[in-house]
Amino acid sequence: MKFCIDDANVEKIRRIYEYYPIDGVSTNPSILAKTGRDPYEVLKEIRSIIGEDGELFVQATASTAEGMVEEAHRIVEELGKTTLVKIPCIPEGFKAMKQLKKEGIRFIGTAIYTAMQGFLAAKCGAEYVAPYVNRIDNMGFDGVQVAKDIHDAINANGLDSGLLAASFKNSQQVLELTKYGVKAVTVAPDVIDALVKNAAIDAAIVQFTNDFSGLVGEGKTMADIIH
Ligand code: G3P
Numbered sequence: 001m002k003f004c005i006d007d008a009n010v011e012k013i014r015r016i017y018e019y020y021p022i023d024g025v026s027t028n029p030s031i032l033a034k035t036g037r038d039p040y041e042v043l044k045e046i047r048s049i050i051g052e053d054g055e056l057f058v059q060a061t062a063s064t065a066e067g068m069v070e071e072a073h074r075i076v077e078e079l080g081k082t083t084l085v086k087i088p089c090i091p092e093g094f095k096a097m098k099q100l101k102k103e104g105i106r107f108i109g110t111a112i113y114t115a116m117q118g119f120l121a122a123k124c125g126a127e128y129v130a131p132y133v134n135r136i137d138n139m140g141f142d143g144v145q146v147a148k149d150i151h152d153a154i155n156a157n158g159l160d161s162g163l164l165a166a167s168f169k170n171s172q173q174v175l176e177l178t179k180y181g182v183k184a185v186t187v188a189p190d191v192i193d194a195l196v197k198n199a200a201i202d203a204a205i206v207q208f209t210n211d212f213s214g215l216v217g218e219g220k221t222m223a224d225i226i227h
Contacts, residue, residue: 002184004055005192006166008035010045012189017049024055026130026166026186028086028110040078047079057108057164057186059086065095072096072105084127086110089117094124101125108164113139118150122161128184129154132167133177143167144176151182171195 002023005016008031016022025046032039047056058075060068072085085100087093088111100107101124108128109121113136118129131150136143147165154161162183168174168191177185187195216225 001178001182002055002164004057004164004184004186006031006168006186006188008032008042008046009189010042010049013046014049016189016192020192022050022054023184024057024082024186025050026057026086026164028059029061043079047083052080052082054082056080056083057086058083059088059110060096063092065092065099068093068096069099069103072100072107076105081106084108086130087121087126089121089129094120097121097124097126110166112150113146115146115149115153118146118163119153119157122150122154122159123157126161128162128164130164130166130186133165133173134167134169136167137169137173144173147177147182148180151180 003021004024004026005013005022006026007013008027013025032042035042043058050056056079058079060071062068062071068087075085076083085105085107087097087107087109089109097107097109106127108130109118109126110130112118112129112131118131121129129150131143131147133143133147136146147163151163164184164186165177165182166186168187171191171194174185174187174195
C-alpha cells in the first residue's frame with residue numbers, strides 16, 4: 001500500500017518525508033488555499049522535496065471537461081510525468097477522464113462520496129479513485145465501508161485501478177483500509193504523527209534509555225560499548 005501526505009505545507013512535508021516511508025503528496029484547492037501562497041510556487045517546491053519518483057496529486061479546477069483537460073496538460077508539462085491530475089467525479093469530470101485516458105495522461109477520480117462514483121471513475125481509466133472517508137462518516141454513513149465497496153467493485157470487475165483513500169481523521173480509519181489491502185492512502189500530517197504517538201510508546205523508550213544508562217553510563221549507546 002502506498003502512503004501519501006495529504007497537505008501542502010512544505011515544512012511539514014519535508015519533516016514527514018525525512019522520517020516516514022512516504023510515496024507522494026496529494027493536494028486539492030482547499031489544501032493549497034491553507035498555505036496562503038502562490039499555488040504554483042508551492043507545487044514546484046513540493047516536487048523538489050519529493051523528487052521525480054514521488055507521486056504528486058494536483059486537482060483540476062475548471063468547471064468544464066475541456067477546461068479540465070487543458071489544465072491537465074499544463075499540470076503534467078510543468079510538474080512532471082509522476083504528477084497525477086485529480087478530476088472531480090461529476091459529469092464534466094467523467095467526460096474529461098475519458099479524453100485523458102485516450103491521451104495517456106495519468107489521473108485520479110476525486111471528491112468521491114458514493115461507491116458508484118468510484119466505480120465509474122475506475123471504469124473511465126482512473127489510476128486511483130479517492131473516497132473521502134471521514135467526510136462520509138460525518139454525513140452519517142460508513143466511510144470505511146464505502147471505500148471497501150469501491151475496492152471490491154474494482155476488483156470484481158477486473159478494472160486496473162485502486163483506492164487513494166483520503167479524508168482521514170483518526171488512525172483506526174487508516175488501519176481498517178490498510179488491513180483491507182487498498183492501493184494507497186493519503187493522510188494529513190497530524191494524523192500521521194498520531195499513528196505512532198502515545199504515552200505507552202514514549203514511556204517504553206524512556207525506560208529503555210534509563211535502564212541502559214544505569215548499566216553503562218549516561219549518554220552511552222551500543223556504538224560506545226562494543227569493543
Ligand atoms: O484530498 C481530499 C481530502 O483532503 C479531504 O480531506 O480532511 O478535507 O476531509 P478533508
